[in-house]
Amino acid sequence: xxxxxxxxxxxxxxxxxxxxxxxxxxxxxxxxxxxxxxxxxxxxxxxxxxxxxxxxxxxxxxxxxxxxxxxxxxxxxxxxxxxxxxxxxxxxxxxxxxxxxxxxxxxxxxxxxxxxxxxxxxxxxxxxxxxxxxxxxxxxxxxxxxxxxxxxxxxxxxxxxxxxxxxxxxxxxxxxxxxxxxxxxxxxxxxxxxxxxxxxxxxxxxxxxxxxxxxxxxxxxxxxxxxxxxxxxxxxxxxxxxxxxxxxxxxxxxxxxxxxxxxxxxxxxxxxxxxxxxxxxxxxxxxxxxxxxx
DNA sequence: GTATGTACCTGTTTGC
DNA sequence: TGCAAACAGGTACATA
Numbered sequence: 001x002x003x004x005x006x007x008x009x010x011x012x013x014x015x016x017x018x019x020x021x022x023x024x025x026x027x028x029x030x031x032x033x034x035x036x037x038x039x040x041x042x043x044x045x046x047x048x049x050x051x052x053x054x055x056x057x058x059x060x061x062x063x064x065x066x067x068x069x070x071x072x073x074x075x076x077x078x079x080x081x082x083x084x085x086x087x088x089x090x091x092x093x094x095x096x097x098x099x100x101x102x103x104x105x106x107x108x109x110x111x112x113x114x115x116x117x118x119x120x121x122x123x124x125x126x127x128x129x130x131x132x133x134x135x136x137x138x139x140x141x142x143x144x145x146x147x148x149x150x151x152x153x154x155x156x157x158x159x160x161x162x163x164x165x166x167x168x169x170x171x172x173x174x175x176x177x178x179x180x181x182x183x184x185x186x187x188x189x190x191x192x193x194x195x196x197x198x199x200x201x202x203x204x205x206x207x208x209x210x211x212x213x214x215x216x217x218x219x220x221x222x223x224x225x226x227x228x229x230x231x232x233x234x235x236x237x238x239x240x241x242x243x244x245x246x247x248x249x250x251x252x253x254x255x256x257x258x259x260x261x262x263x264x265x266x267x268x269x270x271x272x273x274x275x276x277x278x279x280x281x282x283x284x285x286x287x288x289x290x291x292x293x294x
Numbered sequence: 295g296t297a298t299g300t301a302c303c304t305g306t307t308t309g310c
Numbered sequence: 311t312g313c314a315a316a317c318a319g320g321t322a323c324a325t326a
Contacts, residue, residue, distance in 0.1 A: 003320095032303080061320075079303085079319055095304090117303050119320065161297065170321075178319060268300075269319050 002077040004141055004175030005218035007061045010083050014065065014111075015056035017085040021106035022052045026098070033097040033115055036074075036134070037123035047124045048073065052104070059131070060138045060174025066129035074132045078119030084112045098122060141175035142212040143219070153204040156196045163199065164192025164271060167211065176211055179247045180218070182272050184211035186246035191278040192271050198281055217243065246272040 002010070026045035028034055037044040048067075055066040063083070065073040075083065084093070088101065088110050098113040113122055125132035140147045152173055159166055166172055167181040176184070185192050187210040190203065199207070221243070245255050250263040254274040262275050 076320080078321080080305095115303095116305070117318085119303065159296080165298090168320080267298090267319090268317095270317085 002061065002081065003177040003180055003215075003218070004061060004143065005215055007058055007063060007077060007175075008143070008219055010077070011056050011058040011063055013085070014063070014083060017109070018053050018065070018102065018106055018111055019056055020053065020104060021102040021109075021111075022050065022104045023048045023100050024103045025049065025101035027101075028098050030097045030118070032118045033113060033121045034123060036121050039124075044122070044124055047071065048100070055129070059135055059144075060141050060170055061177075062132075062135045062138060064125065064128060064132055064135075070127055070129045072125045072128035072132055073122060074125040074128060074134060075113070075122045076120050078115060078117065078121065080117040081113065081115040081120030084114060086110050086112055138170050139172055139174045141215075142173060142208060143175070143215055147173075149205070149208060152208060153201060156204050156207075157199055157201065159196035161196060162193040163190060163196055163207070164266065166196050167192075167207075168267075173208075173211070175215065178269055178271075179244070180211065180214050182247045183214045183244060185278060186272075186274060187214070189277045191273060191280045192266065193280050195281075246274065248272065 026048050028041035028045060031041050034041050034044045052068040053065045054068050057064050063075045088108055093114045095114050095116040096112055097115050100111040102109055125134055155172055156166055164181050167176045188207040246261055249261045249272060251260050254261055254277060257276050259274055259276040261272055263270050263272050
């Protein structure tokens with residue numbers, strides 16, 4: 001489950017291993033991962049042959065590889081995507097979807113897009129070398145030096161949605177997924193259903209700080225991994241999961257107060273929180289009980 | 295513009 | 311034993 005720290009690890013790996021390489025061949029083994037590319041699999045491949053990769057960039061969980069003609073390969077790892085740099089001779093991974101044969105600085109190696117569940121994908125972004133227009137609506141992430149803390153706090157406090165939903169809104173702040181949203185909320189002692197406009201300025205500032213801390217810590221440790229689905233560009237797993245306080249810890253004691261962590265359904269996924277440390281405002285609790293949505 | 299719900303996708307786990 | 315349902319969840323999209 002790649003979140004921002006994992007994607008950054010992949011980006012750094014790509015910068016080191018494929019920048020300067022030229023794409024000699026493209027083999028699309030499954031159409032779905034290139035579904036966002038209007039010209040289809042053949043058009044995707046044709047647009048990339050003989051192009052040289054000149055960079056490796058990221059915004060939120062999107063990655064892109066600027067090319068020497070001003071276009072870019074735009075990618076998202078989705079739930080289970082991996083970008084691997086492998087020797088050409090390495091056996092194909094079970095869920096190998098797209099392979100790029102490389103020459104030049106990466107001669108003898110391939111860039112491979114492997115994705116079991118295929119929520120991720122690749123496309124060629126015309127003129128997207130600097131910032132692909134397809135992702136212009138994605139906000140900066142809190143590790144970006146140009147992230148505007150004050151503007152984020154103001155926008156957060158103007159919204160009536162629950163704060164967890166707002167943390168997952170990539171137009172407001174990018175790079176925060178379900179795991180780190182739960183961790184940041186646990187650290188901030190805030191319940192995810194608390195409306196944005198019911199946060200004090202101080203609470204909003206602290207929440208942002210915790211989100212940033214969680215991400216920085218995960219990044220320092222090489223990213224989170226719960227199973228074999230996520231590995232970095234060389235195929236090594238991260239190990240941040242040892243540091244989680246809330247996510248995935250249903251019925252285990254809260255690390256602060258010992259109360260069992262609770263899991264509730266939220267947006268077709270799960271939320272984990274401490275029912276003692278992270279209380280819901282009374283008015284929200286009343287509304288939730290009336291609608292039966294807990 | 296904002297709020298909310300759902301489709302997409304497949305391998306694994308859980309339940310009957 | 312075998313099948314079906316639940317589950318994992320980021321994003322785009324539809325609807326109000």
